[in-house]
Amino acid sequence: MAEAHQAVAFQFTVTPEGVAFQLSREALKQIYLSGVSSWKKRLARLKNSILTGVFPGTPSGWLAVVAVTVGATYFGIDVSVGLIFRIQNCRRCLGVRSRSLLSALIFSSGAWMLGVLLRRQALRLLLSYHGWMFEPHGKTRPSTKIWASMVRVMSGRHPMLYSFQTSLPKLPVPRVADTIQRYLESVRPLLDEERFLDMEALKYLLLKSWWATNYVSDWWEEYIYLRGRSPIMVNSNYYVMDFLYTTPTHLQAARAGNAVHSILLYRRRLDREDLAPVMALGVVPLCSYQMERIFNTTRIPGKQADRLLHLSDSRHLAVFHKGRFFKVWLYHAGKLLPPRDLEMQFQRILDDPSPPETGEERLAALTAGERSVGGLPWAEAREKYFSRGKNKASLDCVERAAFFVTLDEEEHGFDPDKEDSLDRYSKSLLHGQCCDRWFDKSFSLVVYRNGKLGANAEHSWADAPIIGHLWEFMLATDHFQLGYCSDGHCHGVPNTALPPPQRLTWDIPEECCNVIDASYAVARALADDIDFHSFRFVEFGKGRIKKCRTSPDSFIQIALQLAHFRDKGRFCLTYEASMTRLFREGRTETVRSCTSEATAFVFQLRGRNISHELWNLFHVAAEKHQHLYRLAMTGSGLDRHLFCLYVVSRYLGVESPFLDKVLSEPWRLSTSQTPQQQIKMFDLEAHPECASSGGGFGPVADDGYGVSYIIAGENLVTFHVSSKFSSPETVSVHRRAATGRTGLGTEGWALDPSRLLKGTQHFVFKIGSYILKPRK
CATH class of the missing domain: 3.30.559.10 (Chloramphenicol acetyltransferase-like domain)
Incomplete structure (x- = not known):
């Protein structure tokens, strides 16, 4: 329990001589560094909000407009056609020079903001044109080329991930007859042709489209996904695979270390909005809204409908191995753990000989079975058995993790000598053992014993291209940037002073074990039926x-x-x-x-x-x-x-x-x-061994x-x-x-x-x- 004591900043003991205090400098240092990191992230988000809010304008553009206006005023040139003079007359409490400077500043700021709004509206109108999609390949009309040039001009330079969100048009409501x-x-x-009646309900969709950002997406998320009561395993969740032909290392802990670090680098760039928007034809931006919930997101079961829990940040992982759950911290001294330290933490989990607690081994089967009433109730079980005490604390650790990691005991991947190797690989990622993936998490990273990777993703929060974007970044960063030593380990020297991963504890009564076993039986039957x-x-x-x-x-x-x-x-x-x-x-x-x-x-x-x-x-x-x-x-x-x-x-x-x-x-x-190749971080033709599965x-x-x-x-x-x-x-x-x-x-x-x-x-x-x- 030494690591638990290290996490306490100060302790006190009551003795006959009085109260004795003991301060832990290391713990206080970690608290300080964590606070500094948190404030840096908040300031970065504030800065990004401002930059995104004024896009396609820029602070440097505002500064240029102010400088020109103030300079012109200094030389007696009125670029405002009398507006600066009118503003100046409203500020009689200041001196003449101060009033002149402040009036020029107010006018130039207003003119700059008006220009931003006009430019944004022009960009929205330009992006509402989709005729370019219907032109034959290689036969672009001159009008479309002019349109593309105007889009580039209005888009500004170096857009951030969410810069185009307010400029994208709303999804139009088609005519019922069409x-x-x-x-x-x-x-x-x-079918044979039939007669169908028109509907008067179109007007309600038109009203919704006027005030809602998208007249479909919220209903689609709720009614197609979150209100579904059948198991999400197989029926909703999907999977992604590793490289088809190559495995950078066969050391399970090392591959997990590099993969997790690569994913966290992606999350950091996502938080900083430092990822370029995905552009169709390199010109037209695609909506980035779904990317906001890649991390720190969990589907929470409900009796009538599930809900999505999304946190602004999470500083730990939930890891599963041999029926046991662990908590792994991702930061030390306010900095991301490097790959070698993560490898050491994962290896500690792999070497841990402790057995699962009662009910723990198949606990995740609750996320694979029926959601609520009408089957085996995950929602009711969660409320009854996991709403207090150590069960609540451990479940919170899993649900509030950045994402879920499974250190799988099996070996999978493409083997040209085994005809069904990809079949077994697919089934493992789709459903596994029905109790070794947390199907409610936004995604679960699966690392096999032979170093192969895969992921199982929950579907309600986003669609497959979003996970694909992250996945391409992770694979390319892992293989081409981070790399491995000649012995297969991650680069660097591990910090052995890091406290080991925290084992999550549970107090699962017998009746809850029965619910878990019943949910597992439903999930197992569903998995065994998949060909x-x-x-x-x-x-x-x-x-x-x-x-x-x-x-x-x-x-x-x-x-x-x-x-x-x-x-x-x-x-x-x-x-x-x-x-x-x-x-x-x-x-x-x-x-x-x-x-x-x-x-x-x-x-x-x-x-x-x-x-x-x-x-x-x-x-x-x-x-x-x-x-x-x-x-x-x-x-x-x-x-x-x-x-x-x-x-x-x-x-x-x-x-x-x-x-x-x-x-x-x-x-x-x-x-x-x-x-394929949403992020062109490497040339697939030059590296055909890195083809995706x-x-x-x-x-x-x-x-x-x-x-x-x-x-x-x-x-x-x-x-x-x-x-x-x-x-x-x-x-x-x-x-x-x-x-x-x-x-x-x-x-x-x-x-x-x-x-x-x-x-x-x-x-x-x-x-x-x-x-x-x-x-x-």
């Missing part, structure tokens, strides 16, 4: 696809339609995630990728006749997909609008069979592309597929395919001998190695030389 028409077009390949197949496609990548003069994403989406049709002999409603971060606080929109044009191409391909007509059908299908993607990005998608109309109808008590039907339709094919998620429908893919480099696409064993309709990977389920489609195909990708391979090899050959 949304209904797009819906009819999207279901035309699946996952992750694999590389190395026949070609975006390099060859672009020779078709088409989008790689459109190419893959059409191939997935072909694959699904080969698999089941029919088409299904297809979900593809698209971002709306061109607008303030934008999140996602749906691209309905199963179009009439795509189905026409698939039907024509059944004849196996290679022709110019087939190429035209493919080209039309790809263009239609791109058009839908652009509409979704520019606020003209249909699904978020229909969702909000449904919410309004429920508030008003209006029954709408149309909306009930639309919102209940299952997405049997849910797809998403993982973003991407990430994945569970199936959205019980009888459907979840497909995530990442187009990494010129010759690599990695797929992550999920489904459920319990469904006779789906198989993620062919297991004919083991299961007796042949996976035969309408043409008698046994889709091996993957039902979905086999269609892609057939698409390539069947049309190959024709479609992939550039047309003159």
Whole structure:
């Protein structure tokens, strides 16, 4: 307990001779340095708030305007057209020279602020133009070039992370008639045409859009995520993987030390707003709002709805290893712990022989089970068993941590000699042992025994590109900047005087253990039902696809339609995630990728006749997909609008069979592309071994597929395919001998190695030389 005593600044003892005080200089020093660090952070945030508040203006610009105005006044030149004189007459209590100087200062400040507001409004109007997205690639009109130049001029120099937030336009509310028409077009390949009634609830959405920053995002967060009562493990959370081919070190503690330090460097730059905004085409800023909650954020279970707890700062980590929880401080003497000190702390945890306390080993299963009433109640258990005493203190430590770290006992990663290595790696990151990740944390960093990394992320607070941004920074910083010694350890010399990590203690009664075991049983059954197949496609990548003069994403989406049709002999409603971060606080929109044009191409391909007509059908299908993607990005998608109309109808008590039907339709094919190279910290072509494995998620429908893919480099696409064993309709990977389920489609195909990708391979090899050959 020596480290506990060191943490006390002063102690006193009552004796017959009086009261004896003992001061700890080291503890007082740490308190002082911590206070200094805290005030530095507050001042930095205040400075950033001021700079962001006046963007695209700058303090140096204000100083220049003041200097010009004062200088002109000194030489008798009135640049204010009499305004300075009027202001001067209102300040008769001062001397003539003081009144003149103060009036010039007030006028110049007002003129500068007016210029900032006009410039900001002009930038907002410029950013409201999205016609550039609909122009053919490589055929930019002169008007668009002029527009881009004006955006660059109005954007100023060296913007900070949140500089553009107040200049981004609001997400527009589409016309109901347009949304209904797009819906009819999207279901035309699946259903007979029906008549639908218009809705009067649009006016309420228009009213909301006038006063709300984004008319969709708050309802989307609440009703799609926080009000969900089923387990968030598998159903909501997603994962990201390490480098595909390389592992910088095989020492678990060392990799954890570098990774955690890299993540904290990112957090420091995030706090200082020292990260450049993500820019589309290097010109148009994307909303950075979601990045505010990457750290110090936890989903807190509630009886009717969960809530997000977000702290402005957190100075510790919560670490899990072999069924035990630890608290690791991230600062010493007011400074971040260097990688070598973090490695030492993690190694101390790995070497700790103490066993888990009663109920501790599977405690995290509470975050993997049902949220509240109607299943196994995490919300009720939290309120009953973790609202007082040592349980509350330990739970607060976990929930208020910067993020969660699991030092996993297993070894995972891509092994070319093991066909299912990526499958097992994916399942481990998606659900683990159902009790070794804190699924409520914004993200849990997982470090395996062989040095491989991964993360499991909670979905309500942000979407995957946000974690992807952090993840790219972490991997690049770890591998290319921090590095390791020749023996695999982090660089530097550890400070052995650091107090060891604090073991969290619990007092879990037997009835709570029963709740934990029941929640674990639910989570285990869900995890065991997940059929996952992750694999590389190395026949070609975006390099060859672009020779078709088409989008790689459109190419893959059409191939997935072909694959699904080969698999089941029919088409299904297809979900593809698209971002709306061109607008303030934008999140996602749906691209309905199963179009009439795509189905026409698939039907024509059944004849196996290679022709110019087939190429035209493919080209039309790809263009239609791109058009839908652009509409979704520019606020003209249909699904978020229909969702909000449904919410309004429920508030008003209006029954709408149309909306009930639309919102209940299952997405049997849910797809998403993982973003790549958002932060260009290294050249992927020069370092192909650092290609990312991407990430994945569970199936959205019980009888459907979840497909995530990442187009990494010129010759690599990695797929992550999920489904459920319990469904006779789906198989993620062919297991004919083991299961007796042949996976035969309408043409008698046994889709091996993957039902979905086999269609892609057939698409390539069947049309190959024709479609992939550039047309003159």
